[in-house]
Amino acid sequence: MGVKLLLEKANVPGIRSFEVYRREGGYRSVEKALKEMNPESIVEEVKKSGLRGRGGAGFPTGMKWSFIAKPEGVPRHLVCNADESEPGTFKDRYLMEFLPHLLLEGLIVSSFALGSNDTYIYIRGEYAWIPDILEEAIEEAKAAGFLGKNILGTGFDCNIHVQRGGGAYICGEETALIESLEGKRGNPRIKPPFPAIQGLWMRPTVVNNVETLAAIVPIINMGGDEYAKIGVGRSTGTKLISACGNINKPGVYEIDMTISVEEFIYSDEYCGGIKGGKKLKACIPGGSSVPILPANLLLKTAKGETRYMNYESLSDGGFATGSMLGSGGFIVLDEDQCIVKNTLTLARFYRHESCGQCSPCREGTGWMEKILYKIEHGKGSMSDIDLLWDIQRKIEGNTICPLGDAAAWPVAAAIRHFRDEFEWHINNPELSQTSNFGLQHYADPIHVPA
Amino acid sequence: MVYIFNDTQMAEFKRLVARYPEGKQKSALLPVLHLAQESFDGWLPTEALDYVASLLQIEPIEVYEVATFYSMYNLKPVGKYVFEVCQTGPCMISGSDSIIDYIKQVLSIQPGETTKDGLFTLKLVECLGACGYAPMMQVGKIYKEHLTKEKVDAIIAEYRQVANKN
Amino acid sequence: MSEQTLFKVTIDNITVEVPAGTTILQAARKIGGEVAPPAMCFYSKLKGSGGKCRTCLVEVSKGSEKDPRPMPKLVASCRTTVMDGMEVKNITSEKVVDARAGVVEFLLLNHPLDCPICDQAGECHLQDLSFEHGKSGTRYEFQRRTFKKHDLGKNIQLHMTRCILCYRCVFTADQLTNKREHGILDRGDHAEIATHIEKSLENEFIGNVIDVCPVGALTDKTFRFKNRVWFLKPMDAHRDCPTCSGRVTLWNRGDEVFRVTARKDEWGEIEDTPDGQPGWICNTCRFEKKETADWVIEGPREISRHSVIAQGHYAGKIGTTKPHETFTAVNDGRTPQLLMDIHDQSEVNKPSVHLSQIKGPSHGDTFNNNKA
Numbered sequence: 011m012g013v014k015l016l017l018e019k020a021n022v023p024g025i026r027s028f029e030v031y032r033r034e035g036g037y038r039s040v041e042k043a044l045k046e047m048n049p050e051s052i053v054e055e056v057k058k059s060g061l062r063g064r065g066g067a068g069f070p071t072g073m074k075w076s077f078i079a080k081p082e083g084v085p086r087h088l089v090c091n092a093d094e095s096e097p098g099t100f101k102d103r104y105l106m107e108f109l110p111h112l113l114l115e116g117l118i119v120s121s122f123a124l125g126s127n128d129t130y131i132y133i134r135g136e137y138a139w140i141p142d143i144l145e146e147a148i149e150e151a152k153a154a155g156f157l158g159k160n161i162l163g164t165g166f167d168c169n170i171h172v173q174r175g176g177g178a179y180i181c182g183e184e185t186a187l188i189e190s191l192e193g194k195r196g197n198p199r200i201k202p203p204f205p206a207i208q209g210l211w212m213r214p215t216v217v218n219n220v221e222t223l224a225a226i227v228p229i230i231n232m233g234g235d236e237y238a239k240i241g242v243g244r245s246t247g248t249k250l251i252s253a254c255g256n257i258n259k260p261g262v263y264e265i266d267m268t269i270s271v272e273e274f275i276y277s278d279e280y281c282g283g284i285k286g287g288k289k290l291k292a293c294i295p296g297g298s299s300v301p302i303l304p305a306n307l308l309l310k311t312a313k314g315e316t317r318y319m320n321y322e323s324l325s326d327g328g329f330a331t332g333s334m335l336g337s338g339g340f341i342v343l344d345e346d347q348c349i350v351k352n353t354l355t356l357a358r359f360y361r362h363e364s365c366g367q368c369s370p371c372r373e374g375t376g377w378m379e380k381i382l383y384k385i386e387h388g389k390g391s392m393s394d395i396d397l398l399w400d401i402q403r404k405i406e407g408n409t410i411c412p413l414g415d416a417a418a419w420p421v422a423a424a425i426r427h428f429r430d431e432f433e434w435h436i437n438n439p440e441l442s443q444t445s446n447f448g449l450q451h452y453a454d455p456i457h458v459p460a
Numbered sequence: 461m462v463y464i465f466n467d468t469q470m471a472e473f474k475r476l477v478a479r480y481p482e483g484k485q486k487s488a489l490l491p492v493l494h495l496a497q498e499s500f501d502g503w504l505p506t507e508a509l510d511y512v513a514s515l516l517q518i519e520p521i522e523v524y525e526v527a528t529f530y531s532m533y534n535l536k537p538v539g540k541y542v543f544e545v546c547q548t549g550p551c552m553i554s555g556s557d558s559i560i561d562y563i564k565q566v567l568s569i570q571p572g573e574t575t576k577d578g579l580f581t582l583k584l585v586e587c588l589g590a591c592g593y594a595p596m597m598q599v600g601k602i603y604k605e606h607l608t609k610e611k612v613d614a615i616i617a618e619y620r621q622v623a624n625k626n
Numbered sequence: 627m628s629e630q631t632l633f634k635v636t637i638d639n640i641t642v643e644v645p646a647g648t649t650i651l652q653a654a655r656k657i658g659g660e661v662a663p664p665a666m667c668f669y670s671k672l673k674g675s676g677g678k679c680r681t682c683l684v685e686v687s688k689g690s691e692k693d694p695r696p697m698p699k700l701v702a703s704c705r706t707t708v709m710d711g712m713e714v715k716n717i718t719s720e721k722v723v724d725a726r727a728g729v730v731e732f733l734l735l736n737h738p739l740d741c742p743i744c745d746q747a748g749e750c751h752l753q754d755l756s757f758e759h760g761k762s763g764t765r766y767e768f769q770r771r772t773f774k775k776h777d778l779g780k781n782i783q784l785h786m787t788r789c790i791l792c793y794r795c796v797f798t799a800d801q802l803t804n805k806r807e808h809g810i811l812d813r814g815d816h817a818e819i820a821t822h823i824e825k826s827l828e829n830e831f832i833g834n835v836i837d838v839c840p841v842g843a844l845t846d847k848t849f850r851f852k853n854r855v856w857f858l859k860p861m862d863a864h865r866d867c868p869t870c871s872g873r874v875t876l877w878n879r880g881d882e883v884f885r886v887t888a889r890k891d892e893w894g895e896i897e898d899t900p901d902g903q904p905g906w907i908c909n910t911c912r913f914e915k916k917e918t919a920d921w922v923i924e925g926p927r928e929i930s931r932h933s934v935i936a937q938g939h940y941a942g943k944i945g946t947t948k949p950h951e952t953f954t955a956v957n958d959g960r961t962p963q964l965l966m967d968i969h970d971q972s973e974v975n976k977p978s979v980h981l982s983q984i985k986g987p988s989h990g991d992t993f994n995n996n997k998a
Binding site for chain 1 (some may be wrong): 474479481484486487488489490491493494505516518522525527530531532533547548549550552553554586587588589590592593594598601603609
């Protein structure tokens, strides 16, 4: 069993209630932080911990916190990004649903560190039942003196508000989230200015993912140095992985980032192998935006070394032969899955979720979807593959926000690693409508469970 | 229909607005639109949008812009129960296509349509964050996960029963 | 005057000094010519505009003297401020040229090829952009996007299919009128300019959205289908207007005023009035004062000789020289025989017909009735 820092108590009956959570040792970090530490020393501990943003980008949290501007007389805000919408990712939902007090605890400590007296949780609108859970938890914490005015007699005031979104993936981008929180369309802002200088209502703002904020609790409890000892290299601490697709045990797992991808997929502690005893074809290891990898490159790097479930190892080889840990949305595809169709659904997703503000993303995402639809339905031509490649290349890096990249990468990786499957669709327009490319042409050894 | 909040709804409206600093009441727009949609038959006609604008003291166009941007606000009438079936990657590889086909068949409607009795609307949506429990759909506030044809039958029967009782 | 900090910035190997806070685009415009990146959404007189169309992307090969690292991605020059010692590549960067060609292709993807019937033709920024940076063919083989038609009232014509979503008109309404009535509805590739409810735009300054629109999405209904801009003679004129500065450009043919617009500079933006304020004009000046007698004519407006409006008409400054009679010149002084008198064929061109007096778009019936 690996180390569990976040989900350790997830199975304790009644852990959703304040009483049980507190009895199990909850809210200790609030007492420690507010009574024994000051904002600067908290930021210092977070820096020492090496914690990297768990929303997908992996930016060091302590550094992000140290950027916040502190002009005299201007309120600052912490905003919790609970707009979890990346296909394959459902870890934050699990945390909020089952351990609401863990998030609140992390939020209180972080609010204290950043000087936020009004902290907002922006949760995706579709998670409609979770605000009720969170608001109940907030009331409990308030009644126990951990929220509201003069917390634990330290003079620190903090209120946490929950706001539901209206259904838009783009609001997971921090500046779009801020716009949405201001009651506007979720159009990402043009940076600079960065939120740390001018964010919510033009006030200094930090936006952090749910899991990142929950991880603050063990960091304060055990100290940044101890936290940094878990894991490997710059992948410190534990990471929640939401595993889905054609596996025996889909769900949310907490891993310390030292286990191999192979162990994660095939061990009974985690995914439990491929469903129905089938073979593994491909995997998108970090949420739909990151490059898809064929089985051989997933389990081993191009150099033939074992691939591990951490930031560095998963991105080993760059985009040519590697991928990214991203948000930890681990999507597994078995031998019967069609890469073209999978790529088409993702392209449709990004077209649907583009805010329409900048031209490469607005026009390019729809174009890619149309071409993929054509290929998938047996109407494609060889030049379409090159055209797709050229379109994704012209979107990537040229948009206001990362949604453009997120839309381009899956298409690029699918063509890079599965070009023969695209060609098969084009060369066999009728056959491809009734049968599947399967694993043919993949000469590389594909893992077969013993 | 009159588009005005009753006392309970108005109290909730005031609670929502109170979360934000003075003068930033526009921030409550998204939650207030949810409240309006729940209060007014599950959809938002122009009258409802104008009402929300007047409550928040903003221009109607600011409400129209937002209501049309987000996918959860229905700007056309919908059935009593809206089946929002996810069709994105992870759900697709777990068999959402056959669930969608099955719902089309048993309810005799296409995506975007409502059954003649006004009970069910089928809507195809993108990732709802339940990838590990696929295939799935959202009905109102709740998620229905690990869908099978049998489960779909049971869900439809259950809602029919509830609707008949009322 | 307080002393301003000046930053040195080098764009395409040309160095200029600009005050701190200047954007790369504005610095490049100071150099002028090809060095200035094209801008479809940025409009210096509109706060908050820019960053969206991505045509002005440039490569920053050196961040500043202090931090010489290059920027990892191409940046929108309209929204990136210069740093001291910054080095920028615009047309000297292959990456930029390639990305810009991509952006032009994206912008044209769903744009209709209706230039022959579009009133913006000849002064359309998208036309210029695709001429400079685009390709002659399209790789898009799908049906172009269409929209439900919206009527914006008697003065402004909306062609949503032509819109490139630059948001300029939204900023204009926000900043010039006290109550915005139109905006961007829906999202992604279905986003559109609309009022949601059918509504005519009546605000006294709303006509300026026509001048800021880079394409033919918002055009002047009182000028619709009346004439080609390159057949008209732009004249600076003014009147004593109680609402606005009253400083305009009249677009004449003979003595007829066909169209009134604000005065635009070489970047296609509204010129400032002598007191330094943007010279926005009111609807009365724009839509209702269509008689020469309404105006004090100042003289011909200078038009860049590269503009299509100057082509084939004038040599040098417009109106200062008599148009060069190309036809006689190429015919070696011989007067060609009149092959066909167009007035026999078409009512439209009869000298007695005053096109500008016709209300609304004109078509065959208008002239048949005229005959009676």
